[in-house]
Amino acid sequence: MPLHFESAEFASRKTRAIEEMGHEGLEALLMFRQESLYYLTGCDGSAYCRFQVLLLQDNGDLALLLYEIDLPQARLTSGIDDIRCLPWTATADPAGALADVLREKGLGGKRVGIELDAWGINAALWAAIERTCGELCRLSDASRLIDRLRVVKSAAEIACVRQAAALADDSLAAAIAETRAGADEGAIAAAMSGAVLAGGGDLANGFVMGSGRSALLVRGHAGYRTLDANDQLQLEFGAAYRRYHACLMRVLLTGRAGARQRAMFDACAEAIAACQDACRPGATAGDIFDAHARVFDAAGYEAYRLKACGYSLGATYGATWMDYPMLYSGNDAPVLPGMVFFMHMILVDHDRGLAMSLGETALVTERGCETLTRMPRELVEA
Amino acid sequence: MADIAHFPPAEFAARQARAVAAMAEEGLDALVLFKQDSRYYLTGYDSGAHTYFQCLLLTGDGDLALLSRLPDLRQARITSDIPDIRVWLDGQGQGPGEMLRDLLAEKGLAEKRLGVERDCFGMTAFVWRQLAEACGGFCDLVDASRLVDGLRAAKTPAEIALTRAAAARADQAIATARSLARPDVEEALIVGRMQADMLRAGGMPAAWEPVIGSGPEAAAPNGHSGRRVLAEGDPLFLGLAGSSLRYHAGIARTLVLAPRDRAGRELFERVRAAQETAAGLLRPGVVAGDVAAVDAGDGVRVSGHGLGAIYAPSEADWPYLRPGEDACLPAGACVYLEAAIRDLAGNRVMVLGDSFLVGEAGAERLTRASQAPEIDG
Known part of the structure; x- marks a missing residue:
């Protein structure tokens, strides 16, 4: 071999x-x-x-x-x-x-x-x-x-992460193609996993899928549901290539977005842009979290955001693709060129039963960061 | 009742009552459960967050309390009826070890005898140090790694039905592979279709990845990255599990990509005979180690493990089928039993694995996909 x-x-x-x-x-x-x-x-x-x-x-x-x-x-x-x-x-x-x-x-x-x-x-x-x-x-x-x-990747490792990012993009495209009112979550998961494996990748452990009320969870659970009209499908998933991971996160809608969902999505898009702006050599992991918190808090979403907004990715095994360091308040781990981060912007509004998210994988470069996953930052209304 | 519950409340109550009784027999005042498998079994709580310091406390009175991270709070509320859930925050406030000590103090467990699951994933040496530092002088911590495993081993009819459903998914995956396997086909295509077919039929991703290896890589049993294109004459190894609501059924097949390959057929007959001999021993009360210690013939190894509702990363539920393992298999146990030749020097590979139910009258093979090594078999 x-x-x-x-x-x-x-x-x-x-x-x-x-x-x-x-x-x-x-x-x-x-x-x-x-x-x-x-x-x-x-x-x-x-x-x-x-x-x-x-x-x-x-x-x-x-x-x-x-x-x-x-x-x-x-x-x-x-x-x-x-x-x-x-x-x-x-x-x-x-x-x-x-x-x-x-x-x-x-x-x-x-x-x-x-x-x-x-x-x-x-x-x-x-x-x-x-x-x-x-x-x-x-x-x-x-x-x-x-x-x-x-944690700092070589050129050869970055090439693997790029392949993984392309597979994650394919997996999301497969999910979007399957998602509609009446679709079975199992069929969507099948299309997503099939795209990763058939593309020569490895499965990434830690897949999150949930719709309806379960879209508000940020963990996977056993059992599949059938999507309703005007449903929300939470997907946090990844692909691995030569064990190197790239991840994405999205909420897909089966109907038209309401004003509140649209506003939540806009805040997620603004937050991820702020995080990627903060993600540069000289910054700390905590600085990236702070950028996420600043945008969400200014938009009035402090109560709906999480206490961490991502983590490093690499060639990992086991029940999770999470690698060190994590992005949370006060973490003074330095951001260095060659690091790869999955940054996830997540809003969970339990009062209204709404979830929104936007997550991407990015590479830290000499001057800033480069988004490796290419799927557009759009709210999908299937 | 929890929003997402795969068993009725009475079944969870009965499981918890059996755990409390087993604790009393062991002289334990409480259990501190670090296995996600145990938490799912006792409460339905379903989460992959055993990658963190996370534990479920079960007291001798039957009280339950979960110590977890913030993202799992709702997950626990939706998938279980655990009434008392406490969360710790990354890099802020009290650490999980201190929170556990306070919880134990509140429950009146100071100086008491606590059973802890120590031999499990998630309970790394690092987590143990945090636990021992915070609680070591406070309670008497003793190992109880097998207590809930022992209860889980004998499956109820509902659990056996889920294991049968998992076996049907595994059979489907093998049928898919058999229909695709021929020279010049990519391994990646086969494994992609296998996984997709299992999920589309209602299966869920298993606790471990499907393993595919061909040619010189067919002898690698554990899953490796990088896919090959099949060639004429290759052995093709497939090892995977179907899963239904986290219950698993394992299967392994070795296909030979050559017409009328007599050497492959001869290897197959040897492993098939060994598997049959070992399966003949599967009766209630059989010692797990004895099943693996059968005379399987030259170069053939018999091994296996329990099957159940377990979480990543391992395929093996308790107990292992390996020499010296002294656990007895009860009626209703489900096991994966494999006979294998993996001879790197002689370049010979033949692996045959199936899932069995230990019934009162003997073993029932749950995975039914054709065992033949010929691709049209």
């Missing part, structure tokens, strides 16, 4: 990871995030759902420890040479095997960073690892070390 990036790119990512480890005084790093494995080695899949850890030492050596059932996946998707396997049995001892690897690599007594904010290391596994490795090494949390590198 061909890797999706040149070997020089993987080498440079590893070099920067080792530099970061040096800054933190770490001699090795234990990675449990599939995101980190994919970034450093191309290793793709879901082995993190069982057990999988990648060790990077400051001399550049990599070693992967996982269950033997996941070995074919690791061999086929990464170039890692040193792969150790645990038997796929209930009596296997992942934490003990990890301690053996650390001892063998001469890491006893050394400072070792570990990703604790990772779905691959739950509280039960962490308790076992503290028992076997806590005395052996000086473990410290390094959950954000690789994230800090991942």
Whole structure:
């Protein structure tokens, strides 16, 4: 299986990871995030759902420890040479095997960073690892070390995000084509997912679809509804390409917009323009949120907006496409060229039962930002 | 009753009563539930927000309280009857650990024995540290990761009906793939049609992505990005789940894109025999590990896992079917059972997986799509 990036790119990512480890005084790093494995080695899949850890030492050596059932996946998707396997049995001892690897690599007594904010290391596994490795090494949390590198995209990564954005656009176009009074939400979801997969992309986890009163929710739920006349369909969705995500958000109407809906849409359009204006090198994540809040509050929508208006996107796994940092008040994370943000303007008016939204994916450039998704900022009246 | 409810209030009440009884048996004063699967089962609360610190408290009196983020407040009100919902804000005010401690104090649970779901997604080591720091000296926190899993394992007739509906979706996807698979067709087209056909028929996206791999990539079991064009002679691996209201049914097929491929047929007969042997053991009370420990023949691995209403990212509900797993499968359990040859060195792949219901009289295969490796099979 061909890797999706040149070997020089993987080498440079590893070099920067080792530099970061040096800054933190770490001699090795234990990675449990599939995101980190994919970034450093191309290793793709879901082995993190069982057990999988990648060790990077400051001399550049990599070693992967996982269950033997996941070995074919690791061999086929990464170039890692040193792969150790645990038997796929209930009596296997992942934490003990990890301690053996650390001892063998001469890491006893050394400072070792570990990703604790990772779905691959739950509280039960962490308790076992503290028992076997806590005395052996000086473990410290390094959950954000690789994230800090991942957040700024290379040219090759940006090309993937652009592909993802085109697939997200296709997905929205498919949704608009299906949306009308009497349409089934399942048929709309089918058209949207089909467009992403048939276009060579990967599904993005975290899809939100809701109509009628459920359009006011900003979470997905089980079950499909049939759209009414004068209905509102909330869609927050994404597409991935080589695991890199791009997202969009819209409310589609099956009838004519009322004056209130039109005003809400206009406020969303003004807010996203303000956010994208604020999204430039030198700003912070909090500044982008503040631009969103300023527009909505001035238009009298303070009670209807959310407390966050987006987040970074990248090559992520699991139940959500959300990546760090998030856009909320006071977040001082810097905005840097090469970052990708999904900015979503959302208004939820429970008193009138109305929802409105507008979300786009944008790339931070040297001077400002570029919208990667191309679907027009229009209120769709299907 | 909640606006969106997939089961009647009496069923949720019965589930909660069983959980309270199981708590008492374990000597627990309350449960702190971090699994979204447990929350959906006990209350219907349906949200993908287990990516954050989020927990449901169930006390020995049967009181329920949810601690979540602001965007989930309405979601919880619309999909459940949880009366007490508290939210924490990103970067402002009290953190979730402190809010949980205050909630526990208010419910009179100081110094009490609390069961916590620790072995689950969402309960990362990072979340555990926040929890232990805020509540560790305040209550006695013990592991209760399998308590609700144990209740969920035996499905009710309504849940079995949903699993059957999920199996029908999975069968549909395989039929779609079989109708499209031939040399020069793109994997992307096949997987796109499979997913679209499942959703259009009322299925929902499964907790994990559909896996497609062909040629040298057919042995990758877990899903990878990047699609290939099929070629003459390829093995084509398809592994996915149908889902109905979050209940799952898994299926795996390996098609061989060659007419009258005797080597492929021979591999298939071996995995089919292994799956049949293992399925023969599926009776109420069977030990999960014993099912996977059957003599499957050289190079054939039998494995699997429970099936149920679970959330992303994993395909595997409790328990795993793997050697040494000591959980017993009750009547009404649904499992995914796979027999596989994944021989990278010998370039041989054949995987056969199906969903089964553990009935009083033995196993019933719920997924019924043709198992044959021949594309016209």
